[in-house]
Amino acid sequence: MPYATARVLLLSLPLLSPALLLPALPAGAPHAGPTAGPDGWSAAPAGGGRPSFYAEGAPGTALRDTVAVTNRGSRPLAVRLGAAGPGLRVAFAETALDVPARTRAEVPFTVTVAADARPGDRTGRIVVRDSAGRESEVRLLVRVGGPRLAALTVEHVAVRGGRIAYELVNRGTTVLVPRLAVHADGVLGVVMDRGPRPLPVRLPPGRRLALSEPWPDPPALDAVTVRLTVTAPGAARATGRASARFVSPGAAAGVASGALSAAAAAVVLRRRRRGRRRRGTAAVEVEPRGALT
Structure with a gap:
């Protein structure tokens, strides 16, 4: 791992009251994720001002960035770091971390683009989860260089x-x-x-x-x-x-009825023709023969 020996940077936050760090919520309002509450915490790209991670590189390259985990609470915070995203390999300097109260921890990580990756955009997530199972996610966008093809x-x-x-x-x-x-x-x-x-x-x-x-x-x-x-x-x-x-069932019934009617008409017609032929034959047999002259 490229950051196997890297150290996590811990930065103390100003010792302000948690009530001053977080906006007040109306009574009965739902918490907006794990950052809400007096012991709230969050994850974001280090350096501030970025809503998500973005990197660009050619296939086979390793792209580096840093995620910041901010503990605004009055108690230590235990978190685990992970990533999700097809076609992206993410390695963290630390995957398990204890963040002291009112402290921000900055954890470097690398995103390795596969050597056979096609050019284009890849999306993923950096996921930070605390011991209570609450999560904070940051979107990860990686653009792989090369010719662009729409197909x-x-x-x-x-x-x-x-x-x-x-x-x-x-x-x-x-x-x-x-x-x-x-x-x-x-x-x-x-x-x-x-x-x-x-x-x-x-x-x-x-x-x-x-x-x-x-x-x-x-x-x-x-x-x-x-x-x-x-x-x-x-x-x-x-x-x-x-x-x-x-x-459809109705159409099938109509077709079947029509077929039966046609078959019945054909049978009647055949019988009539047979009857006519028989009557014609009988008339010939009983007709008296005339005397020879």
Whole structure:
């Protein structure tokens, strides 16, 4: 670990009353996370003025920063440090820490970008948890350098249960905000046509997301081809298709009744034709033959 021998920096805070350090809350108001209360504490980027951690580097590099844990309370604080975020390796100088009362502890850490990481943005979190299980989180954003590529595909399209299921895959190196258009053609023409609209998702590089589109009023009796078209800024248009057959119980009963009626009519017609042939044959047999002249 790059910071295995590093020392945690402890800075004493001014000896002010905790009531002066924290704003008063209305009676009955919910606490705003672990910083509320007379023994409140918080975690933030060291140095002040930054709401989150941000770093930028090429694949294979180690990026350094420092997290500050501030104990505003009158008692010592025991915390553990961790991180969460796909594709990011975070190493702390210390993962378990005792912070004295009215003291700020600054803990260095490194974020190692994988050597095979694709260019683009990675998001994660620095998580600090106290002995009572309360947490304070700080957002971590790492931008991996390299050529930027926007690429999107729509896959595994299927129609089932009154919905159109599909998957979006970000095959590029940038975060994408996709737009979706839905079109369906039946035997007799168009049965659905929904214009492009933005989806309420942000798709990071390399991520696959399963989504579905409602279809509450499908046709009662039809064979349909559904086409999904997905676009995103800078990316080529992506299309996915699926076929489905719709036969509702009412339509099936109508079809069955029609088939039975047609079958019955055919039987009656055949019987009538047989009867006519028999009557014609009998008339020929009993017809008296005339005398030869």
